Amino acid sequence: MSVSKEDILKALSTVQEPDLKKDLVYLKMIQDIEINDKLVKFKVVLTTPACPLKEKIEKDCTEAIHTLVDENLEVQIEMVANVSTNRSDKLTLPGVKNIIAVASGKGGVGKSTVSSNLAVALAMKGAKVGLLDADIYGPSIPIMFGVMDRQPEMRDVDGKQLMVPIEKFGIKLLSIGFLIKADQAVVWRGPMVSSALRQFVNDTDWGELDYLILDLPPGTGDIHLTMLQVVPLTGVVMVTTPQAVALADAYKASAMFSMTPLKVPIIGIIENMSYFTPAELPENKYFIFGNGGGKTMSDELEVPFLGEVPIYMSIREGSDKGNPAVIENDTSVQKAFFSIAENVAQQVAILNSLKPEPANL
Numbered sequence: 001m002s003v004s005k006e007d008i009l010k011a012l013s014t015v016q017e018p019d020l021k022k023d024l025v026y027l028k029m030i031q032d033i034e035i036n037d038k039l040v041k042f043k044v045v046l047t048t049p050a051c052p053l054k055e056k057i058e059k060d061c062t063e064a065i066h067t068l069v070d071e072n073l074e075v076q077i078e079m080v081a082n083v084s085t086n087r088s089d090k091l092t093l094p095g096v097k098n099i100i101a102v103a104s105g106k107g108g109v110g111k112s113t114v115s116s117n118l119a120v121a122l123a124m125k126g127a128k129v130g131l132l133d134a135d136i137y138g139p140s141i142p143i144m145f146g147v148m149d150r151q152p153e154m155r156d157v158d159g160k161q162l163m164v165p166i167e168k169f170g171i172k173l174l175s176i177g178f179l180i181k182a183d184q185a186v187v188w189r190g191p192m193v194s195s196a197l198r199q200f201v202n203d204t205d206w207g208e209l210d211y212l213i214l215d216l217p218p219g220t221g222d223i224h225l226t227m228l229q230v231v232p233l234t235g236v237v238m239v240t241t242p243q244a245v246a247l248a249d250a251y252k253a254s255a256m257f258s259m260t261p262l263k264v265p266i267i268g269i270i271e272n273m274s275y276f277t278p279a280e281l282p283e284n285k286y287f288i289f290g291n292g293g294g295k296t297m298s299d300e301l302e303v304p305f306l307g308e309v310p311i312y313m314s315i316r317e318g319s320d321k322g323n324p325a326v327i328e329n330d331t332s333v334q335k336a337f338f339s340i341a342e343n344v345a346q347q348v349a350i351l352n353s354l355k356p357e358p359a360n361l
């Protein structure tokens, strides 16, 4: 008896997307089914190329077909992604699917380090990524990407002059640091900041992006409120160290984002500088800034814990040299940031699926 597309779809409708808790057929994730005698081919369209459950979903599909249709079929699955979005207003940043702010209560906790490595990790997983450095107190993205001397050019698009982001490691970058000198930055006031940010958002040729990462200034001041009115955020990732003072400020910052009328969803917490492991004593962990604060904070706020980043020399060195450390293959640093990028992408896909518009298609 020959196998039909309906048989395959019926089998795949028993496979759940573990995060979205609906079946793959209902979610319209199955495409281009081809059947050739004993060979079945199709595509599974994920909501992010950084999906941590890719292997599980692939395995579940094959098993369902073998169990419910025919155990002798050869199943070839192509895992592709169409990043989901829940943006309904497309007046600002029309080609950008998700805008993720990286925030902290305190400076120096590693917000820019996390922003850069998260952006690079998502791009390495196959996503189209932009990074906007809006930290007027200490714009550090130009140094971390080794593009201090570059100046964004202007381009005529449909009769409008638009700024062109600088490209490095496949990421589109813009920084307040390209426009002002670091020592001028701190005297900036709300209206100047918002007009610069408006230009970055409205007068820039960002093109099509899956994720735009926004490196925010630390703290909870007026400047934040102004910024949050300019940029329609999907959600915010909080970075903290395990240290009590950093945590206290991180709580304050999360309270600000959760406040009406902002109500920006907190995607989760990343703990940076969690511990130090010397190269010569790889089994030892020294909890220099305390232990477990980020995890406790995520439990108390009832938001996901997205991962921890230990203190590594290579992270500091990479930042200073203009090479985000995540690009070094098969290192512990890469593993830590890949896992964080997957968790962020996963939580964004879940947030998107909770909005009334259908995710994905």
Ligand SMILES: Nc1ncnc2c1ncn2[C@@H]1O[C@H](COP(=O)(O)OP(=O)(O)O)[C@@H](O)[C@H]1O
Residues within 6 Å of the ligand: 104, 106, 107, 108, 109, 110, 111, 112, 113, 114, 138, 140, 272, 273, 309, 310, 311, 312, 313, 315, 316, 317, 319, 320
């Ligand atoms: N996990 C880490 N391991 C080693 N150095 C780090 C780590 N995270 C951040 N740093 C270093 O700490 C300093 C502050 O980090 P940065 O990302 O600039 O903080 P912020 O943006 O929050 O002010 C930088 O010199 C950076 O290289």
Ligand SMILES: [Mg+2]
Residues within 6 Å of the ligand: 111, 112, 113, 135, 138, 139, 140
């Ligand atoms: Mg910074």
